[in-house]
Amino acid sequence: MKFNYLILSWFDKNKRELPWRNTRNPFHIWLSEIILQQTRVEQGKNFYLNFITEFDTVNDLAKADEQKVLKLWQGLGYYSRARNLHFTAQFVSNELNGVFPDTFKELKKLKGIGDYTAAAIASIVYNEPVPAVDGNMFRVFSRYFNVEDDISLAKTKKVFWDLGIEVIDEKRPGDFNQAVMDLGATICLPKAAKCDICPLNESCEALRLNKVQELPIKTKKVKVSNRFLHFILVQNGNEIGLVKREGNDVWRNLFTLPMIETTTDLLDNEDLIHQNIHLDLSFISEEKHILSHQNLFIKYYRYIPNVSKIEHLRNLSDFEWINLNEIENYPLPKPIENFINYHFLD
DNA sequence: TAGTCGTGGGT
DNA sequence: TACCCAAGACT
Numbered sequence: 001m002k003f004n005y006l007i008l009s010w011f012d013k014n015k016r017e018l019p020w021r022n023t024r025n026p027f028h029i030w031l032s033e034i035i036l037q038q039t040r041v042e043q044g045k046n047f048y049l050n051f052i053t054e055f056d057t058v059n060d061l062a063k064a065d066e067q068k069v070l071k072l073w074q075g076l077g078y079y080s081r082a083r084n085l086h087f088t089a090q091f092v093s094n095e096l097n098g099v100f101p102d103t104f105k106e107l108k109k110l111k112g113i114g115d116y117t118a119a120a121i122a123s124i125v126y127n128e129p130v131p132a133v134d135g136n137m138f139r140v141f142s143r144y145f146n147v148e149d150d151i152s153l154a155k156t157k158k159v160f161w162d163l164g165i166e167v168i169d170e171k172r173p174g175d176f177n178q179a180v181m182d183l184g185a186t187i188c189l190p191k192a193a194k195c196d197i198c199p200l201n202e203s204c205e206a207l208r209l210n211k212v213q214e215l216p217i218k219t220k221k222v223k224v225s226n227r228f229l230h231f232i233l234v235q236n237g238n239e240i241g242l243v244k245r246e247g248n249d250v251w252r253n254l255f256t257l258p259m260i261e262t263t264t265d266l267l268d269n270e271d272l273i274h275q276n277i278h279l280d281l282s283f284i285s286e287e288k289h290i291l292s293h294q295n296l297f298i299k300y301y302r303y304i305p306n307v308s309k310i311e312h313l314r315n316l317s318d319f320e321w322i323n324l325n326e327i328e329n330y331p332l333p334k335p336i337e338n339f340i341n342y343h344f345l346d
Numbered sequence: 347t348a349g350t351c352g353t354g355g356g357t
Numbered sequence: 358t359a360c361c362c363a364a365g366a367c368t
Contacts, residue, residue, distance in 0.1 A: 036364040043354065043363085077352025080367075114366045134364050154347065181364055190362060191357065221361095223349085248368095250351070291352055292362095334353065 002203055003144065004169040004176055010199035011179035016041070016186070019048055021178075026100040026125045027058045033117045034085050038078060041185070047076050058100070061086065062093035070253060070331035079254060079331075084112030104130045115157065124174035131164025132177040133157055136184025141167075142216035143188060143206035152220035226295045230267045231257040231336070232281065233302045233343075234319065240340075241319035242330060250291065251333045257300075258319045265297050280304055289335045298335055 015021070018041065020032035031051055035044040050072055055061040061069070066086050073082035088110045092100055101107050103126070107118040115133060122128035131137065138151045141160055149156040169176040187194045193212050195201050206212045234241035234257070242255040260267060267281075281301035289296040322330060324344050332340065 033364065038351095038363055038365055039353085040355075040363050075353075077354090078365085080351060081365090084366080112366070116365060120364070132364070135362075136364065178364090185364080220348085248350085252351090289353095293350065293352095 003167055006199050007179045007183060008169060008175060011175060011182060015182055024125050029121055029125050033120045034081050034112060037081060058089050059093045059098050061089040074331045075334060087111050102126045104128055120177060123177050127173060129168050129170045129173040131161060131168050133160050136181040138216045140180050140184045140188045143212055144200055144204050146205035148217055150219050151216045152218045222293050224293055224295055228262045228265045228297045230260045230299050233257055239321040239323050242322045243319045254333050255330045256333060256336050300339060
């Protein structure tokens, strides 16, 4: 078919040289695909290199503490990826004798591996002709074939999967999937598509119909909420208080300073009394930290150590004293990492 | 299913 | 500035 001939010819001459290319080690391909979920190549590259430097095999990763894995993941975001990565490493190491499943169907059963990642691994490592339906594929296919289905609806994924099954190159499925992603990442861009240099520009339906800007169609928008977080620096000599975050919320299993959350940006006596505590806090700084789905209005305060009151602080949250020399072992959210670096580490 | 999970870059 | 988007998965 014309589509895969054109895109594979382009890929053979223009593919990006990346650290996880030129290998079919399933551990390496799996790791790279998890890192690259919702993440740009340039952001994920060093994380991939750090992980394979630290862990030679899936068994090595399985033996590590979750906290160490999260620390290596610090700064990359979507930390459930790291927790699931570690969980699946242990499952493969302990239950599958360290050997990855070799089919799309079996790969998809592993925690953290969905349709996209299973297809990517199965096609790249095991030559299974299954389409990797990701954001690039939505964009390239919706434009080339003029598909007007709303990609923000879950059911639309099947439309693109079926189209991918029809079109995919049966002899080179891994290269085909990577070619689609490379084209989407470098030529068929969301806002400023480079149609003038696109290898598919003579047969692209969206270009012919002047619909490149409209496709793909995506109607649903994420609703963003506002949260007001007050972090309290509790310091005693070379030690500071840290809390491990629990529950179903952002930054699960990462560490922060002790925190009080309020419904407005004011932290007043009422909030403190409600926490059954009264503190002497001095304001340090504030910032706005933007997540994909939340605006975090963050303020930092210092608590001046007072022997008679330190016990009261334990009511605030069950923090533990951490020596600053050991902070390198504790995974921190970006704002806390920045705060600690600014105040304590050069 | 629709909402929830980070961070950084581009426009 | 505010918004969109990035090799998505989970619940």
